[in-house]
Amino acid sequence: GAGVSQSPSNKVTEKGKDVELRCDPISGHTALYWYRQSLGQGLEFLIYFQGNSAPDKSGLPSDRFSAERTGGSVSTLTIQRTQQEDSAVYLCASSKRVGGLHEQYFGPGTRLTVT
Amino acid sequence: SQKIEQNSEALNIQEGKTATLTCNYTNYSPAYLQWYRQDPGRGPVFLLLIRENEKEKRKERLKVTFDTTLKQSLFHITASQPADSATYLCALAVATGKLIFGQGTTLQVKP
Numbered sequence: 001g002a003g004v005s006q007s008p009s010n011k012v013t014e015k016g017k018d019v020e021l022r023c024d025p026i027s028g029h030t031a032l033y034w035y036r037q038s039l040g041q042g043l044e045f046l047i048y049f050q051g052n053s054a055p056d057k058s059g060l061p062s063d064r065f066s067a068e069r070t071g072g073s074v075s076t077l078t079i080q081r082t083q084q085e086d087s088a089v090y091l092c093a094s095s096k097r098v099g100g101l102h103e104q105y106f107g108p109g110t111r112l113t114v115t
Numbered sequence: 116s117q118k119i120e121q122n123s124e125a126l127n128i129q130e131g132k133t134a135t136l137t138c139n140y141t142n143y144s145p146a147y148l149q150w151y152r153q154d155p156g157r158g159p160v161f162l163l164l165i166r167e168n169e170k171e172k173r174k175e176r177l178k179v180t181f182d183t184t185l186k187q188s189l190f191h192i193t194a195s196q197p198a199d200s201a202t203y204l205c206a207l208a209v210a211t212g213k214l215i216f217g218q219g220t221t222l223q224v225k226p
Contacts, residue, residue, distance in 0.1 A: 042121075042216045045213055045214070093158070098213065100207075101147055
């Protein structure tokens, strides 16, 4: 079956512009996560959604970052007024439910470069 | 402060040997610990999950141990192959339900 998909795969933008990154999770997965991975680093948690519950936004680095999940499926991560330090790979993952008992399935990521 | 540490130096071993990767943590009490594999340019792929009340878990050539007293997990690959070369990430499940990832250890298996 289809895995987690993300688009675009690469995005180059100028400093100060807004960008939108999209994630299509596996059908039926109620939990969706966004992570950021800088070169040679581990995954930095940004936000997760679980069903209709309020999202856990505790990892968002600033108010320039926001995310929404429409209809319990597709999610969009928006970065406003991009800065060079926002350059990284943004990974989306989904799982049947939130919690350590459930494995996460990752998409291929969106590589964001801010010039 | 809370920390997850994996050996940041790459691990180089000869084909056929056992690779052992370490994940140490402080100031966490995870109920579950997961291991993932990540290849360059790809998202991580789940390998194994171990619960806090399990000492050891095996899957084919993989073995994970979890010592909540030492606050350490060891990840072993036996009879390693060049195809096992990748970055391996440990992840702790915290009370809120999310996973906190270590920075990963890169394994290089030489033929």
